[in-house]
Amino acid sequence: MSKFQRLAEHFIEQINHQKLPAGARLPALRKVTKQHQVSMTTATRAYQYLQQTGWIYARPQAGYFVSSRIKDTAFPVLTQLLMEQRDPKKYAPSRGYNPYSAFFSPLGTSMIAPQLLPSTALQRSIKRVAHRASQPLFQYPDIQGDMILRSALTDHLRRYGLAFSSQELVITNGCIDSVKKAIETLTREGDTIAIGSPCFSGLLDLLTTLSRQVIEVPIGQDGIDLPQFEGLLKQGKVKASLFSTNNINPNGISFSNQQKQALAELAARYQTPMIEDDVYFELSHQKDVPLPAKYWDQQGYVIWCGSFSKILAEGMRLGWCHPGRYFSDYMRKHTLTSFGVNGLVQSCMAEFINTGEYRSHVHKVRYQMAQQIHQYQQVLSKSLPENAKISTPQGGMVLWIQIPGLNTVQLEADAQQLKIDIRSGACFSTHDFYRDCFRINCGWPLEPKAEQHNTHQQLLTLCELIQSSVNK
Template sequence: MLKSEQVVHNIAVLIENGTLQSHTKLPSLRAYAQQTGFSVVTIFSAYQRLEALGLVYAKEKSGFFVAAQASMAKQTDVQAVEVTSKVQVNSRVFQYLKALTQYTHASLGSAFPDPDVLGNSRLMNTIARNAKYRKSYYSGDAMPPGNATLRQFIAHKYTLQGIPTQADDIVITSGALDALNLSLQVLTTPGDYILLQSTVFYGAWQLAEKFGLKVITFPSDHEINLDAFEAALKKYPIKVCWLMLNSHNPIGFTVSQTVKAKIAQLLATYQVYLVEDDVYQELYFGLEKPLPVQYYDQDQWVLHCSSFSKVLGAGARIGWVRAGQFSDKIQHQQLMSSLSVNPMLQYALAEFTATLHYEKHLRQIRSQLAKRKQSFYQNIKAILPESCHIFYYSSGYFLWIELPKHIDSTALYETLLMHDIVITPSILFQKHTAKQSHFRVNCSYEWNDRYSQIFEFISKIIKEWNSVS
């Protein structure tokens, strides 16, 4: 990463997590250059970049200031905890996922990064070699908890992050969704309460529906509102929380370490389990991988779930849960459902991840996604009317777009479908009764004329609808 990009990232994180408040003056170019050891030119170019991203503004002869972060302002309404006793979201998700396979311009709606970014010929060669030359597979790998070498690698990655982990703590699953599924299955019984962020990956709503859980949501649109979180834990007999705190899908934010530490403390105080969905953990743009809540968890209240599918593609959908004390129970559930995860793919991943190529691959995709996300952001910002707000966070590959007041994102989604274009409307991530004014776009692709045309079209619709409302 270039030095100026490091500065951009560091300041962006401080703005995103609220350490740098709206209208705070940034350090002078000279002061920041001295502090970091970088040149004044590097700092100036970083400040200009932050300005282009809409995160800071320049005042003549006064320097650079943090732009108003109105929509990121912390919500403090602790009453806004909501209960939905009967969740029905699966059919809606089904229709949307079908649309992704049937419509021509579906990449904006996809949940996966551009396959061209993730494609790795060495991985493919490893898979091919395993398929061609390996005569047999150890039968134990066709049984839970999965391939021992792969589990050792995953355990080692946790340990490197300061989370001491043994291979036996890990259960290999068919992707993160399977890991999340199994975790909820062992932690809950129908009718239990689950606490979710008010905007959350639709998988959480689907599984709440599947397991007959009562859903409580708390406001958490651009950080975690700890007051509301604690109020919910106090008020309801919550069995389990499902939280996404790194590179949140769909919004994109990463929660500060202080907040994560506090969450771990509250879980222990209220004796509530956390299913931590950390599927985008490797897609950070800064220098260090953000820690999960798991890091702060002293008493095993957290089951941490992740997978390779967002970094190696849907073709390598293998995930895991750091199950700890629940490892046996999860394996029992696996025996009654998928039984095992494809052993051939597990061998190939165990082999590939043991080489330096895996870390190199991760570095490359981070750098490519960072560039593409910025390019999308700038292009979309230039095209959409100013009344739209685009939330940019420095990780992952989603942009979350807020429409003007009177425009409904479900209506926009349906209109665009008629023109063969798929976006992801907020109704998939929120209670259906919530006001639907956002949509998510996948910005992992190379910006091109086709995207310009699509966003010009979206802009035209928004302006037309705005003028009649």
């Protein structure tokens, strides 16, 4: 154990024995260095580790404080009886898997607040690229993606232990574009795809648009129900599967390495491709960034899709895909439906990665999201009914909440009247199984004076609305 880990364990032990109760202020860093005879670097890393793992949280200009830790919560899991082939088109009109709001509310769409994005650094990269722009920049881009960006991306991923060649990657217009092309490459209209339950509403929207059938496979606190999924593969009921494996939207969990390895092996054993939507893998709240199932893919049956946009700037619409053994077919579909991705945006992203600024941003925003998630949890735990269940996500930027007996479809409609946007559980399934659950975005800081939408007040107003609904 390193010095900073030993120091962190000292504080964890004090917290567990109530020597440092919830809300207690921790010693200032300079005092820690003197008390424990460690460097400022060691003390800072220890506090960062404690903050990242949820033991403490920071308050600007105030210091570090002990968290009221939210216990891991078991949420309802789809039963085997509901694992049936479904046509999402029959449910989308009433569900509205990705409901449109005529106004913006920070609790609705999963996104990071603009003030947390590295706008100045990104603008510098854009200026540098534009200043030295050559004629090729204004021509049709390489259909597979700019080699400079693909090389920068492979170097970046190698730091996580993912050893891919730049020749294996395809640059796309965001993760959802990568997933769409993968679905169109692997399946046809009317084919059935296995998806996780709950499933990100945007994926249900996509499958509805593409006229694919779905079978929802239960995902609980311990991950995906592998025996039930393998049963589908044995019976040949699905042409492909589509799963998020890390920091899943909406429940925030990540599959274990054992499950990811099993998924990759099942895809190969039954020769049934798996599309992996890994848009949040870099937004882990843990010490290490989790590996994708693609890491264990020995035969190329896993099609790995990711994005820069979600963590850096949604408007960039820039992602990637590793199509594995389906590379030729994927490129054929990509070529027929696209003339490539904006060359200027690709060059700017490559510049941003190669300067080290992207990696620095990822590191900062991971800590920031972990902190904000904790702050939202604290507000909700104090303001919601006692029977409320609040998720303890391992990453990402959303919280999944269940209040038994609450009609969250009605809650969503009532909140809209107050200009508050949330997502009811009905958005994340073709079944009525999650109608007492809802999702909120935690990408905006809870500092009313620091942001224009007054997210803190919106959150409190939402809690008051829930209390009044429960008490009726």
